[in-house]
Amino acid sequence: MALTITCPICGKRNGYEFRYGGVEKGPRPNEEGLTHTSWCDYVHMNECVAGIQQEWWFHRDGCGVWFTTYRDTTTNLEVEKPEVDR
Amino acid sequence: MNRLSQLPTLRINPAEKISFSCNGKIYQGIGGDTIATALYANGVRIFSRSMKYHRPRGLYSLDGESSNTFMHIDGIPNVCAEKTALKEGLAVKAQNIKGSPENDLLSFMDKLHWAMPAGFYYRSMHKPAIIWPFAMKQVRKMAGLGKISPSFIMHGKYDEIYPQTDVCIIGGGPAGMSAALAAAKHGLRVILIEARPWLGGGYDYRASEYDSGMPLHQRARDLAKKTEETPNIRVFTSAAMVGAYNNNLITAFQVGSENDHYNERYIEVRAKSVVVATGCIERPLLFENNERPGVMQIGCAHRLARTYGLLPGTKAVFSIGHDLGIETAIDIHDLGLKILCVADIREDGQNPKLVAALKERSIPFLRGWLAIKAHGRKILKKVTLSTNQGTHHREYNCDILVASAGMTPITGPLIMAKAELTYDNHTGFFLPTKLPAKMHAAGRLLGLNHPLTIDASGRHAGLLAAADCAADVQGELKQAHEILDQLPGPERGARFVIPPVKNQKCFICFDEDTTIKNIDQALQMGFDVPELIKRFTAAGTGPGQWGIPGHNLPLYVAQCHGDVDVSPKPTMLRSPLVPTFIATYAGANHDMYKRTPVHDSQKKAGGIMQRIGIWRRARYFSEDFSCRDEILNVRKNVGMFDASTLGKFRIWGPDALKALQRVYVGDMSRIPPGKVKYSAMCNDDGCLADDGVVVKRGEDDYYFTTSTSRAENTVEWFRYHTRYDGWDFHMVNLTDAFGVINLAGPNARKVLEKTADTDLSNEAFPFVGYREFTLSETIPVRAMRLGFVGELSYELHVPSSYMRVLWDLLNKSGEEWGIRNFGMEAQNVLRMEKGHIIIGSESEQRTTLHDVGLGFLWYRKKPEAKTVGSFALKDTEQQKGRLKLVGFKMDDSSRTPEDGSIIVDSEIRGFVCTARHSFTLGESIGLALVESHLAKEGTQLEIFEASAGDKRLNATVVPTPFYDPEGNRLRM
Incomplete structure (x- = not known):
């Protein structure tokens, strides 16, 4: 895999060591007031950005930390945090 | 010869x-x-x-x-x-x-050939549809390269390595070696990949002068020696580069020699910076029968003579478009081959020294001429030469035609790495105009020809790569740049000439037998982009990939457009650039698996071990795979089962309870002291993910088990679902630190009592109780009274290092009570008789907690915990159209359906999860997931099984558990 991910604890490592955890969507919503649709949106719907997105990764074959990083989906490369966070 | x-x-x-x-x-x-x-x-x-x-x-x-x-x-x-x-x-x-x-x-x-125009396969075979099956058979019989026996087994050792380096250099020619030496001088780690078995590239077999009397091959050997002696350059020869990906990931495979421990080895290099110095190949000359044996390229003829000591034939004609051709003609002439004539496609621009040398040797030299036809039915006998315009012809009887239209750069690595390539009119090359970050190109593939320039460009690229790795090279780089500027630059390349003949068999791609005529046909049909013509005519889709047609195809297409604005576009290349064994990609065939601490003990006791998930486990303890005796012994006496593969965890800390509440559907705040709590985990869709038991061993300190398959994912699961909360808890995976023996059967207590230092009576240690005590005054045990197999049983958790001792101890203590081992299969039947589920057997991706009848585990009054799956559980509680888990009994007790058989009427209505003949009950029973309208007790089910043909097996839905429905035997 050409992708490398920078773990906040272990540093830059081969992408094989990590598990993808989805796009950053914010904390779990409160159950009160949730509807079918809003819950489904939170769990399953993604923007599918062509470009830079913030996403969760788990260092499975390493220290076992969940963290977010930024990746350009068009090049499949990890990138610096963009100036203006979307 | x-x-x-x-x-x-x-x-x-x-x-x-x-x-x-x-x-x-x-x-x-x-x-x-x-x-x-x-x-x-x-x-x-x-x-x-x-x-x-x-x-x-x-x-x-x-x-x-x-x-x-x-x-x-x-x-x-x-x-x-x-x-x-x-x-x-x-x-x-x-x-x-x-x-x-x-x-x-x-x-x-x-x-x-007239019957097979371009794309005939796509265009002619589908109408009328009725002939297709016949035509397909015939075509398939004829088409394809090579035959492999279906029983063929690939032998050999295949290896893989994943080195990291500062600089990776592709190509071990003079430019590549110069780059490697320049970068290595700054202490950087360098990997050099060369496809041939030795370093030297295009210099290796050339005798012309490098500088002040030194021949090029000597220069190559000097450079190779220096390179190989530099400790921080790691050289891979016989290693063909096959892929370049972003992030400077380079893949290659290396062919092993007699002394290596591998036949082929896959190499994946991750480099900070890459230098591509792959050099050039020759652009094939297009003329009639241009692939007749006897026609060969300059490098082929030259290397046959100089590397392998073989003069390619007796009489040769040269039709070339580059000074290398003249140089080779002179050299091979001096080695003893008769050269009848050298035709050069170029009208001018030759090196006058080389022309003079031809004259000295009385070799006729024709400017602006080229070969237009090779004669000879099977091998070359005669050649027709013509002027570029086709105005004059000459014929020569010969057995060798050295034919080459000029040089063309090997841009495969650049194209794969998504470099931007543009056609350059001066060199006639596709040159990189924009390279990916930290990738550099050097040497002959830039159109350079002068040896000093090639060396200097290599050095320059090596320094640029060093700069990428933060080496201090600014001064040196400036100097290298100046030197490069003063040396001769790229040389003018031969222009593309369409052969002045009307011909049928002028091959642009040898692999796929694509002729110029096929390209014309594609153009006439309106194809105009080389990439699409490539697909339609198959030119360049063979194992040689780019090699033969890669350059000629876009040039020919551009020329045929007759439009000066249409600049040739290279076609795409894909990995592997060079054909590779799949075995090489597969790598070594290690069967890696885990063994429990009592693996050997079980094997010695007759255990038949099988790979189940990541483990090898004892599935049976006799050749009777129905496991009748193993099962009945648990029901009558006592059995012991190695359950060490269970996931085992400790979670502790001030917020441990919050985390448990988040992932478990039950109310984890109410775990009674001295008792286990059975609960389940769901995913966000309310579908069953895991089940297991939790005990509270102290304040904010819990020990819990998961199913075997979830042992690897549980820590990740907890941390994922609490990742926003910043809670303070720790988790340790104790799966390998603890082993587990399940001692089950009516005699279990008697066996354990022999060595336990605690009261094990039903009152002191009742069902679902949890106790910690010591066996034989030594072995610390965490014991749970559970009933997975439906009998009085103790699940004994001990540190792994005690497992073998415990195993022997129980065997010895149980001797008089008829203790026997039981394996996975016996456990599977025992628990099924009891109606207990195994996640993955009685559930699938879509199965919710409600579907398997475990909805009662869900505690709905803790919304503040935001329990994973709770919203979906609410949503699906009354949902219609779901598959429900039921028990069934076969009408014919001697006939058991296979696991996975489907339940049908006019449609598929569900499937059998697990079904076995129950020796305990004398019935054939099973668990199935069926549509809810079939879930009612007494419903008749029809089971389709492939082996039963048209006949359906009949079953009736019955309540579960099948065995001991009141649960008395667990509480004995």
């Missing part, structure tokens, strides 16, 4: 004789030979037949750029004979023939 000797460039050892067979005949080659050169030395000219037309094919490039010399070698088809080292006893066969390579019964296909 006699070999040349005494040449300093030779890479052969005539003293070492190597015997091998080809098409049943025994031949002899010598040390250093490839299979192709050994065959050539033995007079073999036709190596195989082409795919479509069955035309004879022979040596053309010596670098494997086409399938011409793909042969069947030791059972493996499509092995490139020109790149495979000769070994004693190899059995070689020609491919794609019926008969012999010289007399192929299918050679009539060559006359049928």
Whole structure:
């Protein structure tokens, strides 16, 4: 895999060591007031950005930390945090 | 054939004789030979037949750029004979023939070209549809290269390595070596990948002058020595680069020699910076029968002579477009080959010194001429030369035609790495105009020809790569740049000439038998982009990929447009750039698995071990795979089962409870002291993820188990679902630190009482109780009274290092109570009789907690915990149209359906999860997931099973548990 991910604890490592955890969507919503649709949106719907997105990764074959990083989906490369966070 | 000797460039050892067979005949080659050169030395000219037309094919490039010399070698088809080292006893066969390579019964296909215009396969085979099955069969019989036996097993050792480096250099020619040395001088780690078995590239076999009297081959050897002696340069020879990806990931495969521990090895290099110095190949000259054996490229003829000591023939004609061709003609002439004529496609621009040298040797030299036809039915007999315009012709009788239209850069690595390439009119090359970050190009592939320039460009690129790795090279880089500027730059390349003949058999791609006429047909049909023409005519889709047609195709297409604005566009290339064994990608065949601490004890006791998930576990303890005795012994006496694969965890800390509440559906705040709590985990869709038990061992300190398959994911699961909360808890995976023995059966207590230091009576340690005590005054035990198999049982958790002792102890204590081991299969039947589920057997991706009847585990009054799956559980509680878990009994108790059989009426209504004959009950019973309207007790189910044919098996839905529904036996 050409992708490398920078773990906040272990540093830059081969992408094989990590598990993808989805796009950053914010904390779990409160159950009160949730509807079918809003819950489904939170769990399953993604923007599918062509470009830079913030996403969760788990260092499975390493220290076992969940963290977010930024990746350009068009090049499949990890990138610096963009100036203006979307 | 006699070999040349005494040449300093030779890479052969005539003293070492190597015997091998080809098409049943025994031949002899010598040390250093490839299979192709050994065959050539033995007079073999036709190596195989082409795919479509069955035309004879022979040596053309010596670098494997086409399938011409793909042969069947030791059972493996499509092995490139020109790149495979000769070994004693190899059995070689020609491919794609019926008969012999010289007399192929299918050679009539060559006359049928009119029936196979471009894209005929796509266009003609589908109408009328009725002929398609017949036509497909015939085409498939004829098409394809090489045959493999269905029972063929690939032998050999395949290895893989994943080195990291500062600088990776692709190409071990002069530019690549100069780059490696420049970067290595700054202490950087360098990896150099070279496809041939030695360093040297294009200098290796050339005798012309490098500088002040030193021949190029000497320069190559000096550079190679220096490179190999530099400790921080790691050289991989016989290593073809096959892929370049972003982030400077380079893949290659290396062919092992006799002394290596591998046959082939996959290499994945991750580099901070990459230098591409792959050099050039030759652009094939287009003329009629341009692939007739006897026609070969400059480098092929030159290397045959200089590297392998073989003069390619007796009389040769050269039709070339580059000074290298003239240089080679002179050199081979001096080595003893008669050169009848040198035709140069260029009208001017030749090096005057070389022209004078031809004159000195009285070799006729024709400017603005080229070969237009090769004669000879099977091998070359005669050549027709013509002026570029077709105005004058000459014919020569000869057995060798050295043909080459000019040079073309090997841009495969650049194209794969998504460099921007633009056609350059001066050099006639596709040159990189924009390179990816931290990638540099150097050497001949930039159109450079002067040896000093090639060296200097390598040095310059090596320094640029060093700069990428933060080496302090600014001063040196400036200097290198200045030197490069003062040296001669890229040279003018030969222009593209469409041969002045109307011809049928002028091949642009050898692998796929694509002719210029096929390209014309595609153009007439409106195709205008090379990429699409490539697909439609199949030019360049063969194993040679880019090699033969890569450059000519876009040039030809651009020329045919006749529009000056249409600049040629290269076509895309994909990995692997060079054909590779799948075995090489697969790598070593290690069967990696885990063993429980009592693996050996179980094996000794007759356990039949099987791979289940990541473990090898005891599935049976006798040859009776129904496990009748194992099962009945648990029901009557006592059995012991190795459950060490269960996931085991400790979670503790001030927020541990919050985390448990988040992932478990039950109310984890109410775990009674001294008791276990059974609960389940769901995913966000309310579907069952895991089940297990939790005990509270102290304040904010819990011990819990998960199913075997979830042991690897549980820590990740907890941390994922609490990742926003910042809670303070720790988790440790104790799966491998603890082993588990499940002691089950009516005599279990008696066995344990013998060595336990605590009261085990039903009152002191009741069902679902949890106790910690010591066995034999030594072994610390965490014991749970659970009933997975439906009997009085103790799940004993002990540190792994005590497991073997515990195993022996229980065996000994249980002797008088009839203790026996039981395996996975017996446990599976026992628990099924009890109606207990195994996640993954009685559930699938879509199965919710409600579907398997475990909805009661869900505690709905903790919304503040935001429990994973709770919202979906609410949502699906009354949902219609779901599959529900039911128990069933077969009407014919002697007939048990296979697991996974489907339940049908006019449609599929569900499937059997687990079904077995129950020796305990004398019935055939099972668990199934069925549509809810079939879930009612007493419903008749029809089961379809492939082995039963049209006949359906009948079953009736019955309540579960099948065995001991009141649960008395667990509470004994």
